[in-house]
Amino acid sequence: MDNLIVVDHPLIQHKLTILRDIETGPKEFRELTKEITLLLTYEATRHIKTHSVEISTPICRTEGKMIEDKKVTVVPILRAGLGMMEGVLSLMPNASVGFIGIYRDPETIQPVEYYAKLPGINDNEIFVLDPMLATGVSSAAAIEYVKKAGGKHITLMCLIASPEGASFISSKFPDIKIFTASLDEKLNDHAYIVPGLGDAGDRLYRTK
Numbered sequence: 485m486d487n488l489i490v491v492d493h494p495l496i497q498h499k500l501t502i503l504r505d506i507e508t509g510p511k512e513f514r515e516l517t518k519e520i521t522l523l524l525t526y527e528a529t530r531h532i533k534t535h536s537v538e539i540s541t542p543i544c545r546t547e548g549k550m551i552e553d554k555k556v557t558v559v560p561i562l563r564a565g566l567g568m569m570e571g572v573l574s575l576m577p578n579a580s581v582g583f584i585g586i587y588r589d590p591e592t593i594q595p596v597e598y599y600a601k602l603p604g605i606n607d608n609e610i611f612v613l614d615p616m617l618a619t620g621v622s623s624a625a626a627i628e629y630v631k632k633a634g635g636k637h638i639t640l641m642c643l644i645a646s647p648e649g650a651s652f653i654s655s656k657f658p659d660i661k662i663f664t665a666s667l668d669e670k671l672n673d674h675a676y677i678v679p680g681l682g683d684a685g686d687r688l689y690r691t692k
């Protein structure tokens with residue numbers, strides 16, 4: 485899978501290990517989700533354009549490079565993607581944010597879309613956020629929605645991907661890169677990622 489990038493930096497591995505631990509409570513879980521996402525963002529934004537600006541240092545005039553984060557749109561998939569949002573926004577505070585609400589029906593394992601509000605996305609760089617790429621149906625539904633709204637430059641960021649989810653997304657959207665902190669072993673009979681971290685939304689918001 486050429487379009488799957490596993491960002492297995494030691495700092496990310498360390499934080500992901502604590503995140504997975506069943507003993508880690510919601511406060512730390514939220515902090516780690518933000519921190520890992522921030523580190524993933526560093527890699528996932530390598531391709532974004534820079535432009536030259538002239539500035540004065542205390543010594544002389546010089547040219548520097550800057551990004552235009554006003555042309556970036558972040559799209560967390562509710563609920564659990566919300567936990568990743570601040571990690572991206574802390575590096576690109578002028579990005580616009582769109583929200584897509586999707587939950588996975590536990591019986592059918594099909595995505596149920598219940599909310600969507602996207603800003604104008606024009607030619608923006610779009611980062612879809614979904615912490616768990618399990619079967620991939622939720623991310624695929626969100627990507628389809630963003631594409632229908634005119635999104636062209638889409639990157640998917642997740643914390644943990646399953647082989648099944650990663651190959652589903654990469655065959656459906658060969659032009660989309662997936663950045664993940666880990667490619668896990670497999671899905672279990674309930675389509676949960678193994679070893680995974682359980683239900684990301686429940687752990688972020690203590691709903692179970």
Ligand SMILES: O=P(O)(O)OC[C@H]1O[C@H](OP(=O)(O)OP(=O)(O)O)[C@H](O)[C@@H]1O
Binds near residue numbers: 563588618620
């Ligand atoms: O790859 P998939 O098989 O689609 O599974 C992944 C999705 O499942 C979870 O959402 P969930 O349905 O638990 O909703 P929540 O975020 O509101 O908890 C998770 O946050 C992903 O969006």
Ligand SMILES: O=c1cc[nH]c(=O)[nH]1
Binds near residue numbers: 564616618676680685
């Ligand atoms: O392992 C999984 C699969 C789907 N959703 C989660 O939150 N975790």
Ligand SMILES: [Mg+2]
Binds near residue numbers: 564683684685686
């Ligand atoms: Mg959930």
